[in-house]
Amino acid sequence: MIHSLFLINNAGDIFLEKHWKSVISRSVCDYFFEAQDKAGEPDNVSPVIRTPHHYLINIYREKIFFVSVIQTEVPPLFVIEFLHRVAEMFQDYFGECSEVAIKDNVVIVYELLEEMLDNGFPLATESNILKELIKPPTILRSMVNTITGSSNVGETLPTGQLSTIPWRRAGVKYTNNEAYFDVVEEIDAILDKSGTTVFAEIQGVIDACVKLSGMPDLTLSFMNPRLLDDVSFHPCVRFKRWESERVLSFIPPDGNFRLMSYHVNAQNLVAIPVYVRQNINFFETGSSGRVDITVGPKQTMGKTVENVIVTIHMPKVVLSANLTATQGTYTYDPVTKILVWDIGKLNQQKLPNLKGSLSLQSGAPKPEENPSLNIDLKIQQLAISGLKVNRLDMYVEKYKPFKGVKYVTKAGKFQKNWELACHEGLLRLTDLVWSSFTLMKNIPFLF
């Protein structure tokens, strides 16, 4: 299966290598560099690369390439999924998955990789188990270790490894027992120039932070489970009960985890919470252009729209922008040609507006298309699909969990490639509005 792993940074340095079988020379990465050169942008590197004797499967995360070397047939998703788990584990252990963090903790990284794979086959990938085997670094622990000489490595086999619930560790104890669930929803939408929805869908996840002692058995039920169209669960969720009763019944892992992700196919129901009026023109003569963009709220069910960010990918000929924003700040990066307008909270009374001129490379022909717009935004206390959690029950354990409300704001943490676009016909010159919306909601929980 997975033969070796190389971590490569953006500059092309191999800063970590690990072999699970016999050693493979790092010259194998030359094939990767070749592919990288050809692809130009890091995102365009093909995830599967063939070399004369090996196959390279790579992922790109947090500006690091995880390149794994494969020698025989294996499902590529198997490797890709595993590499992502490795990246997530680094994130979990060091708070960030960056080159600096990995270099600083190289010994722990090595120990982790050693435990996660045996002979190229995944051995322990549950963070709860790994944390029992290898304790994550904290300042306090490293101090204690230097003084007492104790180690970071667990001496016994984690009980979870042997049981049928490998995600939970035994003997969990908290003085404050608490459980929080965040319902985060994202809308993917494509709008056309007039603002009509061409395509919209809602994707949601429920992230949980459960800090409960012992072996609690939880049951989470929804007011309107029928909304959920397609779901995928953390392995802890009992699928049979979901099928028959539409409730989530599970023994949770300890700490943060993603309980489920779901999909709401609500073609007609989705209310797009903002509108954009934009006017971007380039003049035939004079190497200049004009920008005029206005953003306004609509159908927000009384909630404030926050963290509004408009991103525009300008054509290559645009050299600089000279704009004034009535609200927020804008930046233009002349290298990547990206104009970012950070608006912040959307004000109902005074609509934010960005206006001004663009200067183009002189002599270059006028760009033939108008750039598209991406919009990020966030709304607290609102799940756009209308999904509501009904109640949470706990069995097996006797104590009362901490009663409280916790509002969590996680701006952009779950940001992926959601965005969308809208278009109109070809061969007529049209403006494109690419817009995207993120709605987030954190449902606080009362027991």
Next chain:
Amino acid sequence: MLESTKESLKLEAMKRVVGLIARGKNASELFPAVVKNVASKNIELKKLVYVYLVRYAEEQQDLALLSISTFQRALKDPNQLIRASALRVLSSIRVPIIVPIMMLAIKEAATDLSPYVRKTAAHAIQKLYSLDPDQKEHLVEVIEKLLKDKSTLVAGSVVMAFEEVCPERIDLIHKNYRKLCNLLMDVEEWGQVVIINMLTRYARTQFVSPWRQDGVFEENSEKAFYDSDEEKKEGAAQTKPYVMDPDHRLLLRNTKPLLQSRNTAVVMSVAQLYWHLAPKHEVSVVTKSLVRLLRSHREVQYVVLQNIATMSIQRKGMFEPFMKSFYVRSTDATHIKTLKLEILTNLANEANISTILREFQTYVKSQDKAFAAATIQAIGRCATNISEITDACLNGLVLLLSNRDETVVAESVVVIKKLLQTQPSQHSDIIKHMAKLFDNITVRRRFIERSPSILWLIGEYCEHVPRIAPDVLRKMAKTFTSEEDIVKLQTVNLAAKLYLTNSKQTKLLTQYILNLGKYDQNYDIRDRTRFIRQLIVPNEKSGALSKYARRILLAPKPAPVLQSAFKDRDRFQLGTLSHTLNSKATGYLELSDWPDVAPDQSVRNVEVVEAVRINTRSDCYYMSGMSGMFDRVLSVLPVSPAAVTMPKSSILSPSLLSDLEGLSLSSSTTPVSSPVFVPVRPHELLHRMTGKGLAAQYHFPRQPCIYGDHMVSVQLTFNNHGDHALEDIHISEKTSTGQSIHCFRPIERLEPEASVTVSVGVDFNDSTQAASFQLCSKTERFSVSIQPAVGELLLPVTMTEQDFSREQGKLVGMNESSATITMAPETVSSQPVSKKVVSVANVGVVPSGQDNVHRFAAKLVSSGTLVLVCVVQKDSSAQLTVNTERTVVGSMLLRELQTALSSAP
């Protein structure tokens, strides 16, 4: 630092060494210093040394051998983690000399009680196999053994080993097929992927195709229409309704919930299983899950889209409702955009083509030019597939010719060329239009460099554009010397074709070009020129060929077929690396075709005896396998029912037993261990004087009684000391005190001076009350009684030290009786203590870490109550503790032990 005596310094040094390894620096010269630390007590240091060893052992084989003995010792460690990691490292050291040692270690570990160690053994099999393939035979035996394992932990790893070592031995799977299907839900996610892939292959060889039905049906309806009666009968036999093998159904049913897994690899493998195994109408259940995967990481999208592309060629309907999910986003990477385009093109049909084309029109204007070019090709494909829109597409493409971007224009020309080849006659105006573009010189230069195919096009259809073609040639001749090689070649071609069709206007031009070509620097062009000249210019030498020149150059060319690049990918199993690369990867295992006749399905039947046993003894355990996650909770309840319902553990297979051990977190799994051997101590039952010649003795053989679970086995020995034979010796008149006795078969005749031994079972109800009964011969009857010692009412129990202390913690207060005794000096060392205790009571020794503490565990025969004995030695005195719920038994045992221990041996 490595030589230092301080652990912390060593650790620090090792950390630096590992840092070196991680950066790929050579640290091999430190080998001798590092190897010394392999026996270190510090577990972190030890692990780092392991990391180092595995990395460099292959280079320094001789030195690596020094560490082997440490691992061999660690393989016997009571801590399963240490056993497992020792095996891991031992098997990772790639030194051929130790192959026999590895083999031995693997065999041993494969029967280990801990499933974790067995899992490690399964991994080690693969390592050993890659080191020395000659060991295959033995390894297959181990794999066979491990495949029978019922632990979910082991299943994935052993199937992986199976795939690597002996994928052709499909016969090993038969007996385990159903078990694997049932366990699948509970196996860890990585194992699921491997097992599902293996089962897909297996099912393809073992079941008949569920798809055949449709095919046969159609065929048959035709046949019935016109064929004779006889053939109809034959047909009827074929259409015998297809019944799916229940095992086939089992597989499909058990994998379906896994579509909801969070692991994309699992979802993909289930999807390919359905694609390859399920009846056609059921395959669509996977669609939604696959579309869901598109929201995952970029790399996942890439692989999934590739698979969808292959699927969508054969089954458009599956993905059509989700068409909008394949709309391209501006932030997608280029390869993802191209794949989405591919899928959209595959999905196009008369109904949705207008929507798709509108979408394509947007893509053409994308800033990503490679993508725009791909879109143009996609438009071309749609145009050929759906004849209604060909004209519209052509017109659109022609408009694109005036695009400012060269890539777009060049690509359009190529696609137009292809389209025109399919129907050339009607489109002379398009060719004209293209030729006109030549007028703009600046455009033309760039344009032709990019796309010499426009020249080819004009040459091919020069009859349709009689006036423009010579003009183009004239312009080309002007710049011939400064053109690219490929353009020159095409110009020569064009000239030749024009010469044949329109020699009047172009004769001079052609000769000019041929002359230029003759002295070109490139030999290809020189060759071509010479060839063309011989072919078309008639002279005396080359009569034969030039006759056919027209037919050679202007032969009608077959139109190229525009088809998906994914057309031929379905020969590979979906979701595999080979499929992604579209070429056979090393180690790819072909998916066989369905067999015509299903092989014997009874091979999958597990022997009834075993099955029944499992079902009765561990219902609950099995259920947890069956109903998956739902029942997982069982295993975490403090007392697992599975564990409680296993009184006769000696019958259970060792693997199951260990499973139960692994499963339950509680200690109520208390397998009875074999009794410790003690010398027989006979007791008098009937003296020969009172028995009138018949003497009887009894003793406790300390074996589990064969007559009943709650009985103590007692052996009776009869001796005839009289001078005449005794006949019909038997037990009559059962006990008056309520104990039940299982009698022996009457002894028909006992000759003088002969003796006979029989065994009986007595249920003492855990009390020391004597069991009285009457012993009869033909003529006499004697009242006798058996007085059991308290120590004989026990059966030994095996448990670990931890379990012991936990159980002891539960039995305190009233349930604890203790005493301090002065030991006879001889008994101070450990050996005599356990000997003495064991001779008094039938208890099992608990392995102990301390020398001065001795622990023993047993349970009462009829009630099963635990009895724990603990002796803590302090110099010449000792603290004796007995813990049990039965306080009476406890105090009696204490008294007996007290006397035994304090007396001299």
